[in-house]
Amino acid sequence: xxxKEARENAFLLLYEGVSKKDESAEExxxxxTEERDLSVNDYVKDVFFGVYTNLDALEAVIAKNLVGWKKExxxxxxxxxxxxxxxxxxxxxxxxxxxxxxxCIELSKKYDDEKTYVFVNGVLNAIAKDKTGA
Numbered sequence: 001x002x003x004k005e006a007r008e009n010a011f012l013l014l015y016e017g018v019s020k021k022d023e024s025a026e027e028x029x030x031x032x033t034e035e036r037d038l039s040v041n042d043y044v045k046d047v048f049f050g051v052y053t054n055l056d057a058l059e060a061v062i063a064k065n066l067v068g069w070k071k072e073x074x075x076x077x078x079x080x081x082x083x084x085x086x087x088x089x090x091x092x093x094x095x096x097x098x099x100x101x102x103x104c105i106e107l108s109k110k111y112d113d114e115k116t117y118v119f120v121n122g123v124l125n126a127i128a129k130d131k132t133g134a
Contacts (some may be wrong), residue, residue: 001039004103007084009038010047011107015080017052025052051087058086065126069119077112078120085124089131097128 001009016028023031029048032038051058062082063071074082081104088100101124108117 001041003043005039006041006043007047007103008107009040010044011080011084011111012038013044013048014051014083015077015111017048018076018080018083025049047084047087047092050091051083054087054091055083058083058090061090061127061130062086062123065123065130067122067126075112075116078108078116081107081112081120082123085120086127089124089128097131101125101128 013028013032016032017023017025020028025048029040029045033040059071062079066074071079084107085100085104088095089097092100101121104124105117105121108120112120
């Protein structure tokens with residue numbers, strides 16, 4: 001599985017986590033791998049569990065960069081993508097920020113509303129600029 005496929009699988013798990021708040025991360029991962037044969041590697045596990053471990057910090061940074069939006073208005077798909085992108089930007093130094101942002105834009109184009117990718121791009125770029133102080 002290449003990184004693009006792994007990122008998509010991590011997104012799918014994160015989306016399930018957003019929509020299944022009554023299940024633990026471990027339960028979501030177990031069901032996805034057993035019932036749907038979702039492929040999981042170290043990257044997928046790192047991102048999925050990393051988002052859960054750092055959820056409060058990620059939610060805060062996402063909320064801070066939702067200029068003109070309230071968190072409640074963000075779709076579940078977009079929230080999962082934003083969590084993935086924010087995690088990579090803030091916690092994965094081995095992935096260039098531009099790669100994370102571009103891959104999240106592609107996920108948004110594939111899984112969310114037609115023009116949502118512009119919103120995802122804006123929020124993740126703001127998070128990256130905030131991180132670097134640019």
